[in-house]
Amino acid sequence: DTAVSQTPKYLVTQMGNDKSIKCEQNLGHDTMYWYKQDSKKFLKIMFSYNNKELIINETVPNRFSPKSPDKAHLNLHINSLELGDSAVYFCASSQESVDTQYFGPGTRLTVL
Amino acid sequence: AQSVTQLDSQVPVFEEAPVELRCNYSSSVSVYLFWYVQYPNQGLQLLLKYLSGSTLVKGINGFEAEFNKSQTSFHLRKPSVHISDTAEYFCAVTQAAGNKLTFGGGTRVLVKP
Numbered sequence: 001d002t003a004v005s006q007t008p009k010y011l012v013t014q015m016g017n018d019k020s021i022k023c024e025q026n027l028g029h030d031t032m033y034w035y036k037q038d039s040k041k042f043l044k045i046m047f048s049y050n051n052k053e054l055i056i057n058e059t060v061p062n063r064f065s066p067k068s069p070d071k072a073h074l075n076l077h078i079n080s081l082e083l084g085d086s087a088v089y090f091c092a093s094s095q096e097s098v099d100t101q102y103f104g105p106g107t108r109l110t111v112l
Numbered sequence: 113a114q115s116v117t118q119l120d121s122q123v124p125v126f127e128e129a130p131v132e133l134r135c136n137y138s139s140s141v142s143v144y145l146f147w148y149v150q151y152p153n154q155g156l157q158l159l160l161k162y163l164s165g166s167t168l169v170k171g172i173n174g175f176e177a178e179f180n181k182s183q184t185s186f187h188l189r190k191p192s193v194h195i196s197d198t199a200e201y202f203c204a205v206t207q208a209a210g211n212k213l214t215f216g217g218g219t220r221v222l223v224k225p
Contacts, residue, residue, distance in 0.1 A: 040217075041217070103155035106155050
């Protein structure tokens with residue numbers, strides 16, 4: 001059973017397009033996250049939701065919009081994609097906000 | 113604000129040799145500390161964590177780490193590495209009353225036969 005799953009695994013698109021990445025967790029966790037990992041492997045939190053409520057919103061361009069339809073899902077929609085958005089995006093979840101986070105396999109986004 | 117510094121970006125090591133990965137953090141309040149491992153083309157997986165209690169923490173795959181509050185460090189060690197330990201290792205910190213995990217820049221461990 002996959003605990004945290006993301007789709008798609010790879011996403012190649014042109015500049016200016018709009019795309020979405022989906023995340024689902026079957027662990028019954030209350031908190032979900034989106035991270036961005038750049039080409040140098042640096043990992044930075046973007047958003048965090050607790051029971052469908054936004055609790056962390058780092059300095060991310062407003063072209064990025066997370067949506068949590070229920071506490072098991074946290075999707076990431078990106079408008080007007082730019083070259084600098086190319087990265088690996090990880091979804092994660094945890095029971096409590098200070099507890100162990102379980103990561104998905106990542107979505108490698110390439111903007112051409 | 114909190115921050116994490118991993119002092120070594122790459123650590124080459126021979127198989128069956130010991131390895132130590134250094135991690136220092138900065139925070140004005142109590143923290144929880146974590147080590148995660150990322151195998152090639154995979155997500156992150158927890159190796160071990162320090163929340164409270166004994167400062168020596170044992171994790172999976174033979175790894176252990178020691179929390180040193182006076183030196184604000186949380187170094188990771190393994191006495192004998194295997195080829196399969198080749199991966200990227202991340203130290204992370206969150207405030208005890210907070211909700212944001214801050215990661216270090218990562219240390220790439222390359223185990224050579």
